[in-house]
Amino acid sequence: MAELLLIEDDPAVAESIIFVLENNNHRVTHAVNLDRMRKILEAGQKFDAAIVDIWLDGEDGLSAFSKEADHAFITHKLPFIVISGGAPGKTLEAATARADAYGAVAMLYKPFSDEELLSAIDKAVSG
Amino acid sequence: MDIGTYTINLWVVIIFGLLLLALGTAIGFHYGKQRPRRNLVLRQSNNAYDLFAVINRSNVGYAISDKAGHFIYASHGFLKMANLPPLDQIINKVWFTLDEASDGLKARRAAEWHAAMKENTDWSGIVRWINGPNDKRFFETTLKRMGPDRVAFIIQDRTAQIEARRNMEAQENLTHFVLNNVPVIVTLQKPDGTFLFATENLAQRLGISVEDIVGNKPEGFVPYVRFKKLESLLKTVVQSRQSIHGIPIEFTYGPLKGVHWSLFLSPLFDDKDEIDRILIVALDVTEQVKIQKERQAYADKLSELQKIESLNRFAAGLAHELGNILHPVGVYARALTKNPEMEGREQYFKRINDAVMAAGELLQQTSDMARPYSQPTGLTDITAMVREMVAFVNGLTRRKQKISLKIPEDPVFANVSETGIRQVLLNLINNALDATQDGGEIIVQLKTGFAPEVLPQQPSAINAPHLCLEVCDTGVGMSEETKQQIFDTFFTTKKDRKGTGLGLAFVRNLVSSWDGDVSVETALGAGSVFKIWLPEAESVSQTLSGGQSPLEAQSEKHYG
Missing domain, CATH: 3.30.450.20 (PAS domain)
Known part of the structure; x- marks a missing residue:
């Protein structure tokens, strides 16, 4: 069992991810945005990994995310998985490479299978 | 061009x-060449004495020498023109050596003189006579053999004409040089x-x-x-x-x-x-035409790229939305497959159905976006449409906000599609209602008579007065960043599936297809004003009495 932090602004997607994670005996805390996430982390709650949904809007989507996330994930030594619905004008491989460069454990594109999500979490927790 | x-x-x-x-x-040049030869007059005269008296007072000189060129006689005019001393001082001197010409020039004269004498022919031509360093003269000279050892010659001062001709030649050369080099x-x-x-x-x-x-x-x-x-x-x-x-x-x-x-x-x-x-x-202008063609080709290419870019963004946005909608469908379908008797399965079937319906709605709006709206269907009275729409929204009891109205009494016409303009207004009113959920007021206002220059983005193609349909709210307003993206497809500030991010993009597409424009003024906490600018059209009755189509009638008016 892992203690997980989900950052997802779409309630239906959040609900379905929580459904999978809880059915696999993980505990999930849900933040609707990066701002809420920062507050939860600063309050001192401890997690094994984070799952972050980002909209990779153009070249700077991931950069903007990384500025926000750097502080939180590095300060709190928190491994993170990026999930996304795509990036305009970029191949998925290029977006994945960039996510890698920012230190994401894995990058998942919706819709993804339950196994993909669970194995990414295993990797984050054990890594 | x-x-x-x-x-x-x-x-x-x-x-x-x-x-x-x-x-x-x-x-x-023409006149120079047609000049009559006056020396013929001499031979025809019966009164040589009188004639010589006249010649002596004119700008013509005559003289007689022997074959070697030694002066025998020179007229007063000759001596004066050639700047020579009295006759007794130059008698028996070779006439063409008495000026200040260079030795070379004197040698050439001598050669020419002796050649003429040897051939026993008459001679005429120009003699360049040097009276001093700054006084060069040009004498038109005619030699006539008068006997075995007698030569008569007449000189006429042509300096002014020759200098003028030289100047003209120089001018002509310059003209040709310039013409041939520009x-x-x-x-x-x-x-x-x-x-x-x-x-x-x-x-x-x-x-x-x-x-x-x-x-x-x-x-x-x-x-x-x-x-x-x-x-x-x-x-x-x-x-x-x-x-x-x-x-x-x-x-x-x-x-x-x-x-x-x-x-x-x-x-x-x-x-x-x-x-x-x-x-x-x-x-x-070959180069300019080439550059212009290249520029046009570049502009075409750029516009092509912009189309591809905008299509790319649209496709990526659609993919993102569908990804979000479909992801839960996969999750619940897999769970129900694994465990068909799952507790509370009805709610998961409902989730799947909700997602399918949401995807369907998204696809419907996407095809609305793609539908060509470029042809307005006709003249629409905007005041009547606004009154009707606001009454309709105010009639919906579940809304706690009420919309107030500031519009002219008389009808105001625009050349738009009636269903289209209703959708535009409804979109803006819905946004205003969402922005004022926690309190605030909404005003729909219609103003007329704006010159095309006041349009926020680009000058309109139509030189008619424009109307401005405003939807103002005193709601939450928007940050500058949000304002910049508000007309982009799939941009939305509304979560929980309340917005698809297509509404304002749709509004902009539609309004620009009617040669109009849309703008927004907003600040966080200060509410928003959305403005729809449209070219005003003449009313139907005015159009008919004038015998012109509405567009022709408009284009003849001048505003501003």
């Missing part, structure tokens, strides 16, 4: 100036096309000489090229008696293939006010 019109005009002025100089020079071709042609003058660069371009051109019509020296356009331009100038400026002409074959000219034709009138010549200036 708009290629440096200013520069072209400047060149034309310069060329015309030079050409007038050249014409003046040519006329000068990047323009200048020709002078008869109304029938016969060339009277052409700059060397035309001959060079054609690979022939100027002599081949002058005196010929174009078909005379480039027989395989048809100059139909030039012919018709000459005809137009002759008929209209007016200049023609900046006519583009392109050569598609022959020695000038691929060359673009900009032609200027100007009629020249003779003293009977008839057109006897046409001055043509051709500017080679």
Whole structure:
């Protein structure tokens, strides 16, 4: 069992991810945005990994995310998985490479299978 | 064609100036050559004494020498013109050695003199006479053998004429030099096309000489090229008696293939006010045309890229939305497959159905976006439409906000699609309602009579007064960042599936298809004002009485 932090602004997607994670005996805390996430982390709650949904809007989507996330994930030594619905004008491989460069454990594109999500979490927790 | 019109005009002025100089020079020569020879008068005279008295007082001198050139006699006029001392001091001296000419010049004179004497012929020509370093004279001289050892000669001072001719020659050379070195071709042609003058660069371009051109019509020296356009331009100038400026002409074959000219034709009138010549200036604009074509190709490419970019963004946005909608469907379908008897399975089936319906709605709106709305369906009374829509929204009891209305009493018409404009207004009202959920007010306002210059983005294609339909709210407002993206597809500030991010993009598409514009003024916490700008149209009754279509009626009005 892992203690997980989900950052997802779409309630239906959040609900379905929580459904999978809880059915696999993980505990999930849900933040609707990066701002809420920062507050939860600063309050001192401890997690094994984070799952972050980002909209990779153009070249700077991931950069903007990384500025926000750097502080939180590095300060709190928190491994993170990026999930996304795509990036305009970029191949998925290029977006994945960039996510890698920012230190994401894995990058998942919706819709993804339950196994993909669970194995990414295993990797984050054990890594 | 708009290629440096200013520069072209400047060149034309310069060329015309030079050409007038050249014409003046040519006329000068003409008169010079027709000069009558007056010395014949001498032989016909019966009263030589009187005649010599007259000649002595005129600018003509005469003298007699022997064959070697020794003075025997010189008239008073001769001595005066040649700046010589009295006759007794120069008698028996060789006449052509008595000025201050260089030894070389004196030697050449001697050679010429002796040659004339040897051949026993009469001689006439110009003698350059040097009275001093700053006083050179030109004497038109005629030698006549009077006997075995007698030569009579008459001199006439032509200095002024010769200097004027030299100046004209210098002027003509300068004119030709300039005409042949500026990047323009200048020709002078008869109304029938016969060339009277052409700059060397035309001959060079054609690979022939100027002599081949002058005196010929174009078909005379480039027989395989048809100059139909030039012919018709000459005809137009002759008929209209007016200049023609900046006519583009392109050569598609022959020695000038691929060359673009900009032609200027100007009629020249003779003293009977008839057109006897046409001055043509051709500017080679091949480079400018090439650059313009490249620029156009680049602009086309850029617009193509922008279309692809916008399609790319749209596709990515759609993919993102569908990803979000479909992801839960996969999750619940897999769970139900694994465990069909799952507790609370009804709610998961419902989730799946909700997602399918949401995807369907998204696809519906996407196809609405793609539908061409470019043709407005007709004149719509905007005031009536606004009243009706606001009454409809206010009638919905579940809304706690009420909308107030500020619109003119009289109808205001615009050339739009009626369903389209309803959707536009409903979109803006819905946004305003969402923004004011926690309190605030909404006002829908219609103002008229704006000049096209006040349009927020680009000047409208239609020069008519514009109406402005405003939806103002005192709600949450938007940050500058949000404002920048508000018209982008799939951009939304609404979560929980309340917004697809297509509404305002749809509004913008629709309004611009009616030659209108949309703008927004907003600040965080200060509410938002969305403005729809549309060209006003005349009402139907006015249009019918005027016998014009609404668009024609508009374009004749001037505002601003």
